[in-house]
Amino acid sequence: MLGPNLDLTEEHKLIRDTARDFAQNEIAPIAAHFDETGEFPRETIKKMGALGLMGIEVPEAYGGAEMDTLAYVLAMIEIAKADVSHSTIMSVNNSLYCHGILKFGTEEQRKKYVTPIATGQKIGAYSLTEPMSGSDAGTMKSKAVRDGAGYVINGRKSWVTSGPVAEYFILFTMTQPELKHRGITAFIVEADQPGFIRGKKEPKLGIRASATSEIVFEDYRVPVENRLGEEGEGFKIAMTVLDAGRIGIASQALGVAEAAFEASVGYAKEREAFGQPIGQFQGIQWMLADMKTRIEAARLLIYNAALAKERSKHDGGRYTLEASMAKLYASETAMWVTEKAVQIHGGMGYSKELPLERYFRDAKITEIYEGTSEIQRLVIARNVLGMK
Ligand code: CAA
Numbered sequence: 001m002l003g004p005n006l007d008l009t010e011e012h013k014l015i016r017d018t019a020r021d022f023a024q025n026e027i028a029p030i031a032a033h034f035d036e037t038g039e040f041p042r043e044t045i046k047k048m049g050a051l052g053l054m055g056i057e058v059p060e061a062y063g064g065a066e067m068d069t070l071a072y073v074l075a076m077i078e079i080a081k082a083d084v085s086h087s088t089i090m091s092v093n094n095s096l097y098c099h100g101i102l103k104f105g106t107e108e109q110r111k112k113y114v115t116p117i118a119t120g121q122k123i124g125a126y127s128l129t130e131p132m133s134g135s136d137a138g139t140m141k142s143k144a145v146r147d148g149a150g151y152v153i154n155g156r157k158s159w160v161t162s163g164p165v166a167e168y169f170i171l172f173t174m175t176q177p178e179l180k181h182r183g184i185t186a187f188i189v190e191a192d193q194p195g196f197i198r199g200k201k202e203p204k205l206g207i208r209a210s211a212t213s214e215i216v217f218e219d220y221r222v223p224v225e226n227r228l229g230e231e232g233e234g235f236k237i238a239m240t241v242l243d244a245g246r247i248g249i250a251s252q253a254l255g256v257a258e259a260a261f262e263a264s265v266g267y268a269k270e271r272e273a274f275g276q277p278i279g280q281f282q283g284i285q286w287m288l289a290d291m292k293t294r295i296e297a298a299r300l301l302i303y304n305a306a307l308a309k310e311r312s313k314h315d316g317g318r319y320t321l322e323a324s325m326a327k328l329y330a331s332e333t334a335m336w337v338t339e340k341a342v343q344i345h346g347g348m349g350y351s352k353e354l355p356l357e358r359y360f361r362d363a364k365i366t367e368i369y370e371g372t373s374e375i376q377r378l379v380i381a382r383n384v385l386g387m388k
Contacts, residue, residue: 034209049120080255085209097124138181163213184234195220206361260341
């Protein structure tokens with residue numbers, strides 16, 4: 001919990017500093033290479049698992065660090081400052097996959113499917129989107145049909161983060177299409193089973209080391225004990241879990257914005273033009289002032305959402321509004337700040353010699369995945385109008 005002056009506890013400082021040291025020493029030096037090649041950074045992810053970063057809020061009994069949401073936020077910011085791709089893999093593992101199974105799973109499911117992911121030995125994924133069902137997530141076409149002691153799944157999922165590499169997936173699919181979103185059911189599926197086909201890997205603008213692909217199910221059989229929650233509860237599970245995920249995306253957005261800002265301050269002090277450091281010019285000063293102000297406003301919205309999620313662990317309430325506001329504002333801040341950072345750096349901002357152009361490309365996804373900015377505005381508006 002935060003102190004009266006928003007000061008962090010010793011435990012929070014420890015996780016932040018651990019994540020920062022690892023990010024700066026082990027991730028920052030390799031980030032450009034993995035961006036260039038699009039390779040999946042499996043080894044660094046394993047090391048992050050050993051440090052407790054792949055299951056920060058997961059109880060120790062399931063291999064996690066058993067810390068709170070603020071700890072998760074602080075660590076995410078630090079990892080994203082070094083590389084957004086690493087933080088994307090971390091975010092899906094922590095707040096979509098592990099959180100989803102811990103919240104809605106049985107004891108057997110938690111033991112079997114959370115522990116290897118929280119320790120970084122395996123990779124988890126979350127699969128909601130389909131080619132014709134993105135923002136309108138309740139309209140999916142894939143189906144699971146009950147068959148004896150299990151279900152048979154057919155269909156195509158798209159834009160699955162870690163799809164090319166993950167071992168375990170939380171999958172959302174229709175069991176009763178006539179009930180629309182109330183006919184969606186969640187399952188935990190294993191990749192190394194017949195009928196699970198990894199589709200084409202997406203060539204992306206940014207977060208290139210975070211592998212994304214389609215997943216095709218062809219008569220894939222899943223036992224009933226792998227159903228997550230009851231039949232028809234899938235949409236609510238998907239939405240509940242996305243509330244947590246959106247705090248993670250907001251935090252990674254803040255991380256990349258901070259990285260771009262800090263580089264800009266350094267450059268403004270050292271780069272000279274017209275006989276003085278460019279930071280002496282009001283045009284640059286005003287950019288830096290607005291960058292800093294937006295970053296600190298985003299931080300407060302993220303802390304607010306983290307505290308709301310912490311409260312919800314005790315009172316069971318929703319934190320949808322807080323999570324959406326944090327995600328909306330932080331992701332638009334990331335895009336705005338990284339664009340200004342490229343501008344401040346001029347030609348060097350556009351060059352691959354420096355990481356500014358990567359920050360700019362990576363920031364864009366935060367306005368799109370886990371709910372576009374338009375969807376966040378819809379969620380926020382429905383909340384303030386009392387429509388939800
Ligand atoms: N928590 C719990 N329940 C929720 C909820 C939430 N946050 N939001 C909605 N619900 C419930 C509602 O209460 C409602 O319940 P009833 O059936 O009992 O009435 C039900 O869900 C349907 O709600 P809506 O009528 O609001 O549903 P909608 O069809 O209008 O859609 C939406 C709402 C907010 C637009 C939603 O579809 C949405 O968030 N869309 C974006 C999806 C998204 O973020 N996709 C990203 C996928 S993950 C990804 O990016 C890639 C990756 O690999 C990580």
